[in-house]
Amino acid sequence: MPIISVIIPCYFNESNIPVTSRELIANEVNFPSDVTFEYVYVDDGSGDGTLAALLTVRNSHPHNVKVVELAGNVGSYNAIVAGIAQATGDCMAIITADMQDPPALMVQMYTYWQQGFKLIIGNRQDREETGLQQVFAKVFHMLMKKIALSNIPDGGFDFVFLDRQVAKHIITLQERNSNLFYLMVWLGYPYVNIPYVRRKREIGKSRWTLKKKAKLFIDSILAFSFFPIRAISVMGLVLGLAAFSYGLYIIGLRLFGSQEPEGWSALMVVLLFVSAFQMTALGIIGEYVWRGLDAARNRPLYVVKEVHDQTKVV
Incomplete structure (x- = not known):
């Protein structure tokens, strides 16, 4: 009986948590009946009521929800690594807490995993956001593809489904100041790319500041390119x-x-x-x-x- 661990990094997502948990649990009916789910929420040192909201979800579903409380804010990528380390599933899905990525896509990802693929990528073919955010994203991933990793999909990605074997490599590497999702591609496993349209954020405010974007840009280049x-x-x-x-x-x-x-x-x-x-x-x-x-x-x-x-x- 396969176990899917869904890892959700959370940072100032107090308002998102009830909606996120409902959508994820409602998505379970789309999977075969023999699939078991484990939800690993990681509170990345949030300064609002995110942890309290997560514990409420935890108390409502004590048998398959795990809340990892970090001592301080370490960034979403390190928080994801913390979630991977705590997950017990045969395969894992990584999805953001703001629900801009469709949970229903995990069904198709799981099907590819059953076919033997170790890494399945949900690729943002387009996005509902407009303005500078969309321009920045397109330029960023275009440059990364040209000067860092040529085999990454266009448009970027942070919604992935990976086998436990890939997860073990990520934990072993313990790479810092890098791009976690690019690192998964760098490992060299053949992957499947599933394009989708990223939804506009409906609840809360993004904490993805210009400073963090600039750091990710520098980290991605220096980690994967000379x-x-x-x-x-x-x-x-x-x-x-x-x-x-x-x-x-x-x-x-x-x-x-x-x-x-x-x-x-x-x-x-x-x-x-x-x-x-x-x-x-x-x-x-x-x-x-x-x-x-x-x-x-x-x-x-x-x-x-x-x-x-x-x-x-x-």
Whole structure:
């Protein structure tokens, strides 16, 4: 009898939780009768009533709902890893608590899993959101596909269905400052891509700030691509050739007695440009060095404050 663990990271989702739990439980009727469900909600250090709402759901369904309470906010990806570590299912589904991704898609995902696929991806073919958020998402995933992982699906994804074997790899890697979903693709297992339209958020406000988006962009590039370092090398080579050529030009003027150009303005422009490039290069190298230091410290990705499961009814 297969067990499906549904992992739901939660952060300031107090209003979403009752709706989310109802939709997930209602979706069970679409599965074969021999399938058992386990719901692993992870409270990522929310500062509102999310934990209380989760415990209410837990008390209503004590036999198949587990609430993982983290000591502090560690980000959704680390919260997902915490949920994977606590899950006991043969396969797992990862879905957000805001219900922008359709739970009904899990039925098709489960069918592919039964056929032997270890990873099934729900790919956002389009989204109901408009404006800058949609533009940012399209540009982000287009760049990632070109300079990071060429085999990721277009449009991005954070709704996945994975086998326990893939989950074990994720736990073993314990990779930090990375993109968890790209890491699943990087493992190399053949995957199935199921396109869908991401719904507009109806309840609550997204905590996916510009700062977090920028960090994810940097993490994704540095974790899966050598493009920044290679760009520094190429730019350094180009500047070096330009400097060498200009040096030959100045020497030629001196040797042949021509009047040397005053060139103070041009010199300052070159100096400022090269200095800016050097600082940018140092910043990129510093990002790599910091990530190496962070990995060397080997601090845990998360700290579990308490697990509320069937052995403890709150």
